[in-house]
Amino acid sequence: MEHVTRIVIIGGGPGGYEAALVAAQLGAEVTVVDCDGLGGASVLTDCVPSKTLIATAEVMTTFDSSYEELGIIVADDTPHIDSPARVVGVDLGKVNRRVKRLALAQSHDITASVTRAGARVLRGRGRLEGMQALDGSRKVVVRAADGSEETLVADAVLIATGGHPRELADAQPDGERILNWTQVYDLDELPDELIVVGSGVTGAEFAGAYQALGSRVTLVSSRDRVLPGEDPDAAAVLEDVFRRRGMNVMARSRAASAKRVGDRVEVALADGRVITGSHCLMAVGAIPNSDGMGLEEAGVKVQESGHIWTDKVSRTTAPGVYAAGDVTGVFALASVAAMQGRIAMYHFLGDAVAPLNLKTVSSNVFTDPEIATVGYSQADVDGGVIDARVVKLPLLRNPRAKMQGIRDGFVKILCRPGTGIVVGGVVVAPRASELIHPISLAVDNNLTVEQVAKAFTVYPSLSGSIAEVARQLHTRKSVGGA
Numbered sequence: 001m002e003h004v005t006r007i008v009i010i011g012g013g014p015g016g017y018e019a020a021l022v023a024a025q026l027g028a029e030v031t032v033v034d035c036d037g038l039g040g041a042s043v044l045t046d047c048v049p050s051k052t053l054i055a056t057a058e059v060m061t062t063f064d065s066s067y068e069e070l071g072i073i074v075a076d077d078t079p080h081i082d083s084p085a086r087v088v089g090v091d092l093g094k095v096n097r098r099v100k101r102l103a104l105a106q107s108h109d110i111t112a113s114v115t116r117a118g119a120r121v122l123r124g125r126g127r128l129e130g131m132q133a134l135d136g137s138r139k140v141v142v143r144a145a146d147g148s149e150e151t152l153v154a155d156a157v158l159i160a161t162g163g164h165p166r167e168l169a170d171a172q173p174d175g176e177r178i179l180n181w182t183q184v185y186d187l188d189e190l191p192d193e194l195i196v197v198g199s200g201v202t203g204a205e206f207a208g209a210y211q212a213l214g215s216r217v218t219l220v221s222s223r224d225r226v227l228p229g230e231d232p233d234a235a236a237v238l239e240d241v242f243r244r245r246g247m248n249v250m251a252r253s254r255a256a257s258a259k260r261v262g263d264r265v266e267v268a269l270a271d272g273r274v275i276t277g278s279h280c281l282m283a284v285g286a287i288p289n290s291d292g293m294g295l296e297e298a299g300v301k302v303q304e305s306g307h308i309w310t311d312k313v314s315r316t317t318a319p320g321v322y323a324a325g326d327v328t329g330v331f332a333l334a335s336v337a338a339m340q341g342r343i344a345m346y347h348f349l350g351d352a353v354a355p356l357n358l359k360t361v362s363s364n365v366f367t368d369p370e371i372a373t374v375g376y377s378q379a380d381v382d383g384g385v386i387d388a389r390v391v392k393l394p395l396l397r398n399p400r401a402k403m404q405g406i407r408d409g410f411v412k413i414l415c416r417p418g419t420g421i422v423v424g425g426v427v428v429a430p431r432a433s434e435l436i437h438p439i440s441l442a443v444d445n446n447l448t449v450e451q452v453a454k455a456f457t458v459y460p461s462l463s464g465s466i467a468e469v470a471r472q473l474h475t476r477k478s479v480g481g482a
């Protein structure tokens with residue numbers, strides 16, 4: 001009888017469910033084990049809910065930032081005419097109910113398509129059991145919520161268990177006033193004064209969103225600037241916009257503790273200062289879900305950070321065990337998790353596979369303006385990682401931007417000095433997540449700035465600035481820094 005390859009996937013986020021779809025299509029017998037629901041944290045608590053919340057914030061921001069200039073009149077009988085967020089107003093309970101409804105619906109859709117593809121979905125917590133057997137198989141034990149256990153035998157196991165919010169010992173979330181990012185969707189009323197601790201992508205996105213929804217926001221940043229990992233020019237634009245909109249951005253301020261004092265929250269900073277607010281959102285990073293999974297006993301190398309070591313085709317140090325997504329700490333993005341998961345399956349099932357190439361990844365910070373990035377970065381150029389010419393053009397000069405009242409933002413493209421091949425780019429603009437795509441295509445396909453410049457763009461359009469930057473890089477051969 002023909003042996004059907006058995007794959008067990010632990011974790012049903014993008015790393016896990018995308019792998020399940022591919023493996024099932026390639027004819028394997030697939031079981032996906034998840035303890036919370038398919039879609040994972042990405043769909044249920046992280047990426048999808050935050051972007052749904054931000055969809056409401058985006059409408060509020062558009063109204064807030066340009067309504068007067070565009071000739072829109074708001075009713076003048078409201079007491080808060082200085083802040084359109086108050087004039088328009090947000091029913092946070094309703095917003096959050098929508099957020100949860102859409103997240104659950106997406107999780108159901110994913111479960112339906114994984115099941116339709118022929119994979120089995122098993123609810124429970126999975127762990128590896130011991131080393132590889134002599135026949136090359138692996139055992140996974142799944143513990144259900146009622147304590148019952150089932151043992152699965154697999155030819156290959158993919159671990160895609162994601163991560164969870166990091167907590168400070170003296171700032172434990174209570175789910176009411178001190179919150180992590182998974183708990184904010186239980187709020188029925190908008191926080192009056194929100195302190196966001198941590199100015200990475202999560203902190204910046206929530207700070208911008210709640211500011212737009214109408215909260216007074218203080219952003220506590222332990223570093224010199226917001227978004228320390230992003231393009232410095234882009235981060236400077238965003239920080240400037242945040243401050244202009246009234247956000248209190250506190251640089252070089254490390255939070256030491258957060259505690260409830262009645263209906264208030266006190267956040268003590270490491271330098272002794274104390275700030276107070278009605279709510280506090282902790283956004284100080286994530287911890288990989290690798291504990292208690294029998295990894296070391298199974299020969300899987302776990303790094304000091306708790307991340308599972310993998311190579312570029314998602315193999316761990318244990319034969320027959322692959323890992324994908326946030327648990328690997330490679331690049332915490334849903335798209336990268338999905339790619340790592342698919343690569344693992346292509347590799348194990350003998351399909352053609354290209355190793356993971358992080359220099360073509362595009363990502364986006366969903367603030368207003370958005371910050372979209374692809375390929376090599378300004379830091380790579382400044383640090384001598386790559387030799388590239390860089391041109392940055394503010395959106396201010398773009399005709400469509402003028403019509404739309406857009407002042408903040410730019411397009412930046414990086415290309416190789418000799419060939420003009422595009423190696424990276426940054427777009428800071430409303431919907432930069434959509435505008436980055438032509439630059440992503442160029443990076444992925446080794447297109448030159450001449451080719452990007454030659455393609456027609458619509459007039460007037462923001463993408464006209466992408467062609468304009470490419471033209472400048474093509475014609476001004478001697479351009480150096482940004």
Ligand SMILES: Cc1cc2nc3c(=O)[nH]c(=O)nc-3n(C[C@H](O)[C@H](O)[C@H](O)COP(=O)(O)OP(=O)(O)OC[C@H]3O[C@@H](n4cnc5c(N)ncnc54)[C@H](O)[C@@H]3O)c2cc1C
Pocket residue numbers: 010011012013014015016033034035036037039040041042043045046047048050051124125126127160161162163181202289293324325326327331332333334335336337366
């Ligand atoms: C607030 C926020 C916003 C984000 N926004 C974006 C964005 O806009 N775009 C983007 O690309 N990325 C975004 N990310 C990152 C993105 O969410 C992650 O990169 C992505 O979720 C990683 O997917 P994953 O498959 O590794 O794991 P996850 O999505 O974390 O899913 C893992 C699943 O495994 C389950 N699990 C854990 N342990 C076990 C076990 N032992 N047995 C069974 N199941 C288990 C978990 O319960 C979970 O369901 C955001 C992250 C955060 C925190």
Ligand SMILES: NC(=O)c1ccc[n+]([C@@H]2O[C@H](COP(=O)([O-])OP(=O)(O)OC[C@H]3O[C@@H](n4cnc5c(N)ncnc54)[C@H](O)[C@@H]3O)[C@@H](O)[C@H]2O)c1
Pocket residue numbers: 168197198199200201202203205220221222223228229253254255256283284285286331332333363364365366
């Ligand atoms: N739009 C997106 O794609 C998106 C959105 C959110 C998160 N993510 C991904 O998730 C990953 C994690 O991002 P993140 O922002 O949650 O974590 P992070 O680790 O990138 O940022 C946490 C920030 O908190 C700061 N910090 C830590 N302790 C602090 C303290 N005591 N006081 C003040 N600041 C403190 C750190 O210096 C850091 O800048 C990122 O890699 C990101 O790519 C992606």
